[in-house]
Amino acid sequence: MHVVLQDPEPDISDEEVCQRHARYYPNRKRLQPGTPECQAVREEITNMSNFMRAVLPAFTRWYN
Numbered sequence: 001m002h003v004v005l006q007d008p009e010p011d012i013s014d015e016e017v018c019q020r021h022a023r024y025y026p027n028r029k030r031l032q033p034g035t036p037e038c039q040a041v042r043e044e045i046t047n048m049s050n051f052m053r054a055v056l057p058a059f060t061r062w063y064n
Contacts, residue, residue: 005048017042 012020014033021031021041031038044050 012042012046014038014042017045020045 017038018031018033018041021028031041
């Protein structure tokens, strides 16, 4: 499989990061903008390696 992706510099506000986290994990503690936890989630959701780590196993299972 070959994928061509553009990885622009992420421009996501702290509020957007917290909202996305709350939507994806509705039963977890809400993050507050400007906290170290919010920054850690930002790094997690904007990291291309994490994206590929999530996509490739799912694609492989589907393909096989």
